[in-house]
Amino acid sequence: MALLEVEGLTKSFRGLKAVDRASFAVEAGAIVALIGPNGAGKTTCFNLIAGAIRPDAGTVTLDGRPLTGLAADQACRAGIGRTFQVVKPFAQLSVLDNVTVGALRATADVATARREAARVLRLLHLDGKAMAPAHTLTLPERKRLEVARALATGPKLLLLDEVMAGLRPTEIDEMVEVFRRLNRETGLTILLVEHVMRAVMALAQRIIVLHHGEIIASGAPEAVVRDPAVLASYLGGAPAE
Numbered sequence: 001m002a003l004l005e006v007e008g009l010t011k012s013f014r015g016l017k018a019v020d021r022a023s024f025a026v027e028a029g030a031i032v033a034l035i036g037p038n039g040a041g042k043t044t045c046f047n048l049i050a051g052a053i054r055p056d057a058g059t060v061t062l063d064g065r066p067l068t069g070l071a072a073d074q075a076c077r078a079g080i081g082r083t084f085q086v087v088k089p090f091a092q093l094s095v096l097d098n099v100t101v102g103a104l105r106a107t108a109d110v111a112t113a114r115r116e117a118a119r120v121l122r123l124l125h126l127d128g129k130a131m132a133p134a135h136t137l138t139l140p141e142r143k144r145l146e147v148a149r150a151l152a153t154g155p156k157l158l159l160l161d162e163v164m165a166g167l168r169p170t171e172i173d174e175m176v177e178v179f180r181r182l183n184r185e186t187g188l189t190i191l192l193v194e195h196v197m198r199a200v201m202a203l204a205q206r207i208i209v210l211h212h213g214e215i216i217a218s219g220a221p222e223a224v225v226r227d228p229a230v231l232a233s234y235l236g237g238a239p240a241e
């Protein structure tokens with residue numbers, strides 16, 4: 001059964017079709033990657049699903065419930081958790097407080113939110129940094145904090161926007177393991193936008209390829225990365241650096 005259903009999603013910016021009649025589904029418990037060249041419309045898709053912007057046409061349904069037209073905080077309450085490409089924690093707040101802010105989306109009780117935040121920090125191996133101000137974290141730690149903030153909202157669907165960018169191969173492998181474990185142990189459904197193919201191939205059970213806002217391929221990772229249309233969209237090279 002599909003947890004997320006996207007049907008005919010379309011969004012233009014000043015005449016440019018950033019997302020063009022995109023339709024796809026993400027099954028409950030799946031890890032699916034959305035890939036494509038720069039400017040293909042991936043982040044716009046996320047913004048449409050998460051209620052940051054409104055579509056010109058099309059629908060988004062989560063768990064059978066229409067999300068189209070909901071504002072970002074309503075989409076979050078409905079079960080969409082997301083990270084942002086540009087990581088922006090509250091710099092002066094501690095790591096624990098940053099994640100508690102996320103957890104307060106799911107509960108009004110501060111003590112419960114702090115407990116949930118502490119649990120999520122352990123999952124992300126950030127518990128040792130709980131009291132550190134967010135601005136003192138390294139890049140890989142800031143990336144994990146971004147994931148922790150999204151996870152603490154208690155999502156049914158986690159949208160990850162380039163969380164591997166700037167990480168070293170060993171750090172990527174650690175992140176991959178965190179998501180695999182989360183998916184395996186809690187059944188969390190994940191849709192990731194990612195250029196780092198090492199992570200895509202290790203994580204995704206299915207890949208959807210966007211090009212100029214349109215879906216040009218979808219299927220098993222090994223088949224999709226050999227698809228001639230996909231290779232052509234990446235200027236004849238490998239799908240990503």
Ligand SMILES: Nc1ncnc2c1ncn2[C@@H]1O[C@H](COP(=O)(O)OP(=O)(O)OP(=O)(O)O)[C@@H](O)[C@H]1O
Binds near residue numbers: 016038040041042045
């Ligand atoms: N708010 C906006 N106003 C105008 N144009 C926009 C806006 N957001 C995105 N676009 C345009 O829409 C297209 C799709 O952008 P989007 O950021 O969704 O691509 P992307 O696939 O996420 O790219 P990248 O891999 O570089 O992050 C691009 O041409 C971009 O310039």
